[in-house]
Amino acid sequence: MALAFTKMQGLGNDFVVLDATAAPIALDASTARHIADRRYGIGCDQILIVEPARSANADFGYRILNADGSESGQCGNGARCFVRYVREAGLTDKNRIVVDIRDGQMVLEALDEGDFRVALGGPRFEPAEIPLAGFERAARYRLDDVAGQSVEFAAVSLGNPHAVLRVSDVASAPVARIGPALEAHAAFPERVNVGFMEIVARDHVRLRVFERGAGETLACGSGAAAAVVTGIAAGDLAADVRVDLPGGRARIQWQGAGYSVYLIGPAERVFEGKLVSSD
Numbered sequence: 001m002a003l004a005f006t007k008m009q010g011l012g013n014d015f016v017v018l019d020a021t022a023a024p025i026a027l028d029a030s031t032a033r034h035i036a037d038r039r040y041g042i043g044c045d046q047i048l049i050v051e052p053a054r055s056a057n058a059d060f061g062y063r064i065l066n067a068d069g070s071e072s073g074q075c076g077n078g079a080r081c082f083v084r085y086v087r088e089a090g091l092t093d094k095n096r097i098v099v100d101i102r103d104g105q106m107v108l109e110a111l112d113e114g115d116f117r118v119a120l121g122g123p124r125f126e127p128a129e130i131p132l133a134g135f136e137r138a139a140r141y142r143l144d145d146v147a148g149q150s151v152e153f154a155a156v157s158l159g160n161p162h163a164v165l166r167v168s169d170v171a172s173a174p175v176a177r178i179g180p181a182l183e184a185h186a187a188f189p190e191r192v193n194v195g196f197m198e199i200v201a202r203d204h205v206r207l208r209v210f211e212r213g214a215g216e217t218l219a220c221g222s223g224a225a226a227a228v229v230t231g232i233a234a235g236d237l238a239a240d241v242r243v244d245l246p247g248g249r250a251r252i253q254w255q256g257a258g259y260s261v262y263l264i265g266p267a268e269r270v271f272e273g274k275l276v277s278s279d
Contacts, residue, residue: 006272008269009267010080010268011247011250011265013247015046016036020052027047031069033067045067045211045214046067048063048064048081050085051063058099059098060100069213073159074158074160074222079099080118080221080263080265083108084267096109118221118264120260121159122258123157133186133187133188140152151182155230156230158222158226158229162192162226162227163182166199167196167198174196176216178194191213193220196210199231203237203240205227217247218247228254239255239256248265248266249265252264
């Protein structure tokens with residue numbers, strides 16, 4: 001069996017995109033891990049599957065598989081690649097599309113200046129909605145047993161769970177030590193994406209993200225949005241913020257409660273090919 005794919009990237013966050021609009025593509029966790037493997041497969045942070053819409057008002061369905069084979073509910077960088085892919089593959093000529101995701105819908109747009117904008121929906125701060133176990137809602141939370149130390153963080157859901165730590169210098173942040181320990185902590189029953197944010201100015205932050213199921217990546221769109229949203233909610237950031245990630249720069253816009261969070265940035269096609277099974 002030969003599986004056609006397109007390799008894409010957004011700010012260095014890379015994806016394998018599969019078109020399942022004409023026929024279903026069933027991937028078990030083992031196959032997904034093989035595709036994502038950078039030595040034995042294609043290599044990617046996540047696999048994006050383009051499917052037929054499940055709702056009458058949607059244009060497509062959108063599924064996301066992590067590198068470890070688990071499923072994710074949201075990926076902002078992947079969503080930008082998604083809208084570029086469906087337009088360039090001739091699946092739509094719309095500049096604005098609605099996609100069904102695991103936990104709702106997303107609106108994706110191609111902008112005139114060549115960037116792409118993703119409406120991520122409204123953030124959810126209630127612990128039960130993140131989910132974050134064992135806490136009442138607060139601006140910041142504290143765990144005393146993360147890799148042998150106490151950690152303070154803000155928490156929010158944008159279709160997937162995020163914990164955001166403030167750091168004075170993102171370059172020296174303990175991403176490799178704290179990231180996996182907090183990702184798998186019992187307080188997060190669905191695991192968590194862990195962001196390390198340095199505030200440079202009210203309209204500028206630097207960020208590194210340890211993604212659940214993928215490890216540290218060059219960029220995480222929903223992670224950038226989560227970090228900025230927690231800063232805005234705390235009164236420390238403006239409503240329009242540029243985010244410097246190891247893979248490049250994105251913009252996050254949020255007007256506050258009742259409004260959607262917007263992610264703006266590039267998306268690029270890298271190459272196309274076919275994965276041939278050895279069975």
